């Protein structure tokens with residue numbers, strides 16, 4: 208278990224104070240979280256294909272990185288990228304308040320390689336990216352989609368104060384429903 212990563216996340220939850228995403232914070236396990244670079248994208252694509260059925264083209268990852276570079280983070284150990292989170296900034300109707308337009312941080316994808324899970328990496332990357340969405344991009348809220356069967360991811364998001372706000376029927380290509388989970392960033 209990476210105590211300093213969990214320590215950071217715990218501190219962040221208690222105080223509402225988190226480091227900026229551009230800080231790299233090595234800890235005892237060697238895990239570091241930093242902004243993604245274009246040279247990371249092949250490794251990010253490998254993680255995405257290993258961990259999720261929702262896969263994207265190189266151009267899709269590159270577009271997100273170029274458009275919202277501060278909201279694309281990777282977790283690294285011994286020079287190898289083992290996790291990522293990437294987001295898009297959208298102007299949409301609020302998923303929390305009725306009839307309100309909101310600048311919103313859409314978490315497009317988050318994943319950690321199986322052998323590096325349960326060490327707090329996803330929690331720490333998400334904690335940091337939420338701070339970036341709020342501070343750097345001025346988002347008032349954030350949302351994401353999660354398969355209704357993906358209990359571990361839903362638990363992660365609940366820990367980050369996301370709540371289920373609706374269900375999208377047959378959202379995924381295999382017909383599975385998605386929960387839409389959202390939270391305020393104010």
Ligand SMILES: CC(C)(COP(=O)(O)OP(=O)(O)OC[C@H]1O[C@@H](n2cnc3c(N)ncnc32)[C@H](O)[C@@H]1OP(=O)(O)O)[C@@H](O)C(=O)NCCC(=O)NCCS
Nearest residue numbers: 258317318319324325326327328329330353359360362363
């Ligand atoms: C979901 C995922 C990103 C979590 O990554 P991780 O680095 O292992 O998560 P963390 O160690 O930060 O876990 C934080 C919390 O999330 C919850 N959680 C994570 N994995 C869990 C699991 N397998 N079972 C139950 N809860 C889990 C727990 O509450 C955990 O806190 P705890 O370890 O103190 O109990 C990872 O399992 C993954 O890549 N899954 C496949 C891809 C995916 O489903 N992405 C989300 C798509 S919506």
